[in-house]
Amino acid sequence: MTADWWKTAVVYQIYPRSFADSGGDGIGDLGGIIGRLDYLKTLGVDVIWLSPVYRSPQVDNGYDISDYRDVDPVFGSLAEFDALLTHVHERGMKLVMDLVVNHTSDEHPWFVESRSSRDNPKRDWYFWRDARDGAEPNNWGSFFSGSAWQWDGKTGQYYLHLFDRKQPDLNWEHPEVRAAVRDVMTWWLDRGVDGFRMDVVNFISKVAGLPDATAVPDRQFVSAIAEFADGPHVHEYLAELSREVFGGREGEFITVGEMPGVTPEQARLYTDPARGELNMVFQFEHVSVDQGPAGKFDYRGLDLVILKKALYRWQLALAEVGWNSLYWNNHDQPRVVSRFGDDGSQYWAASAKALATVLHGMRGTPFVYQGEELGMTNYPFRTAQDHQDLEAINYYRDVVERGGDTEAALVGLAKISRDNARTPMQWDAGPNAGFTAGNPWLPVNPNHAWLNADAQLAERDSVFTHYQALIRLRHEWPILRDGDFTPLLEDDPQIWAYTRRAPVGCLLVIANCGREPRTVEIAAEWIAADLLLGNLPGTAATADSTSLHLAGWDARIYSAG
Structure with missing residues (x-):
């Protein structure tokens, strides 16, 4: 592999609590993951990112760590972790740990x-x-x-504590704290892991003096990212970590920093190879476009033009320096086919494939969250009591205490709550979707009777097989890594289109992100272009005209030159 092998890789995120339960207690575990590795190998992914499995009181489902050098018994043991790592490496894949070091558990x-x-x-x-x-x-x-x-x-x-009261923030200005974090990272690398996804890592350097945040009307306390993020020493700390932990170490590693509020300009610094900080960052701009000024649960619906331009801005900003991560879903985001797609209609599968197509065609490293490759949807939440996530519970209680609009709050929770991402993986049509023989910790989506992995593995034209095809393209077509990016039809409220060009060859990625058919005029260079991948059956193998007729949720990738 090359030093930047991760630029052609595809990463699959596992939320262990909800992936597969081998013990029958209703909670996913390491044994369950081991039993499903061949599924991931069939999908074709290169890297598995494991959400936290460290010892934890589980107040925030493992993001409150009480021992960085042990596995929580709910997930298994260190011996089982070592077995998992061995099985992953035997299949030619890599394993990335989730590193949460902005804060610990108060029981650490x-x-x-x-x-x-x-x-x-x-x-x-x-x-x-x-x-x-x-x-x-x-x-x-x-x-x-x-x-x-x-x-x-x-x-x-x-x-x-920027998060729960049982998650106190570490003071990274203390050199012993930074040394302790480096020791933890080194311990896991010595064990054989292949890198880290670093939780809210741009919060580790706080603003000097901890001044008041800018006041917001009717708010006693202000969760202002501007006060928490990208502090005066964050680049220094990350460079130190990279130098002291990875310097001189043989191996092919990957580092990803989750960074709420990060701008494209800041991301260029974080991911500039010459600075030696991170390989890529997770930014939040594109997963905030449907949220109003009152916060993430202030759901306003999708404006496709705003979504496209948000992602285009990042594509262009990191074109020459740095690198993008590409994601729709993770453990903190609702299901994309319910959020930006068309999950309640005949277009469910087509919209899931179309959204995957426009994301995987861009420049960056794609991340697939468990179940995304099946087109899993949001859970049909109805009441406040349906939610188990700490953030959702606290938010609704706060709305009630303030005398706010509880009906609007429930709409926002149903659409955006993190619980949507955490319902159990849908393996088959049987009891509990094949996730567990016990009582699942979070209810299984009722649509598992038809939306499940077994059903899709048996189909030739499923959402799963479309993801397989996209992953193959990422591996086989260097232009998807190196080609430049040019947006098309930026202000069109329904069509998503762009080109990728290299000295040899070019690609056109185009999708109709709506139910109504559309005819789109394309440049003459695309006449007779080869169809590399389409998401609807019966699409012609070549483009035969400058007028491209797209059915509802019709997505295509063409190659020319």
């Missing part, structure tokens, strides 16, 4: 020591502050609602 020994007294050597490993005028040290709000500060009666100070 580091925080237990820090909390024990004001003069404990680990006190400054976290952010402790005195009250201000009898209240919180500043007006920062938690992303999970309420204040970002928790009072500790034993030591008479507040500690900072």
